[in-house]
Amino acid sequence: MLYVVATPIGNLSDITLRALEVLKSVHLIAAEDTRHSSILLKHFEIKKPLVSYHEHNEAMRTAQLVERLAAGETVALITDAGTPGLSDPGARLIRECIRRDLPFTIIPGASSILIALVGSGFSTENFCFRGFLPVKSGQRERELQAAAEGDETTIFFESPYRLTKTLKACIDIMPDRHLCVARELTKKFEEFRRGTARELFAHYEMRPPKGEIVLLVSAR
Numbered sequence: 001m002l003y004v005v006a007t008p009i010g011n012l013s014d015i016t017l018r019a020l021e022v023l024k025s026v027h028l029i030a031a032e033d034t035r036h037s038s039i040l041l042k043h044f045e046i047k048k049p050l051v052s053y054h055e056h057n058e059a060m061r062t063a064q065l066v067e068r069l070a071a072g073e074t075v076a077l078i079t080d081a082g083t084p085g086l087s088d089p090g091a092r093l094i095r096e097c098i099r100r101d102l103p104f105t106i107i108p109g110a111s112s113i114l115i116a117l118v119g120s121g122f123s124t125e126n127f128c129f130r131g132f133l134p135v136k137s138g139q140r141e142r143e144l145q146a147a148a149e150g151d152e153t154t155i156f157f158e159s160p161y162r163l164t165k166t167l168k169a170c171i172d173i174m175p176d177r178h179l180c181v182a183r184e185l186t187k188k189f190e191e192f193r194r195g196t197a198r199e200l201f202a203h204y205e206m207r208p209p210k211g212e213i214v215l216l217v218s219a220r
Helices: 017-025 034-043 058-070 091-100 112-120 137-149 163-173 197-206
Strands: 002-005 028-031 050-052 075-078 104-107 127-132 153-158 179-183 191-195 213-217
Touching: 002 017, 002 091, 017 075, 017 104, 028 034, 028 058, 034 050, 050 058, 058 075, 058 091, 112 153, 112 179, 112 191, 112 213, 127 137, 137 153, 137 163, 137 213, 163 179, 163 197, 163 213, 179 197, 191 197
Parallel strands: 002 075, 002 104, 028 050, 028 075, 127 153
Antiparallel strands: 153 213, 179 191, 179 213
């Protein structure tokens, strides 16, 4: 059995009782960054074999893990934060389990996408998650243009190092649209800042942001 386990996105207290039970019971834990995940496991006194599972070894490791699953072992898949498969490694392994008819289940937990959506105050009736904004400016602007033309709340992940560049692009693409920057969710310096692209750009140009960022564009 494969267990796809959501882990806290910041506050370790957000781990679920079910997630802890699973992590304590499996034969093996596959983690995006074993060093990072060791902090979580040590905090909850969980001692299990760890193997890395990230974008650079995903193909090779998927084949290895599938064979262990087929042999009857139990494996927990975790990422650095949140749910595996959402802009993190995991989708390939799940698809292979489906192809091989191997059992798997998802252990839910904290989600920066849903926390940001609810906390933004924007419409939750119809929304779209678009993952990380592209690094290249042309591709990024096309994504933002699509969000500007959409009738739903659009959710992006963004790097703190590119946020002001993205907000500057939004000034031209969607000057009157309301945006929300959700930053450091569940952590000590959690922040929800709402406003137009121009207002947010002025704020973050003076105060360069740090930490994990979710950027939301309100529906038209």
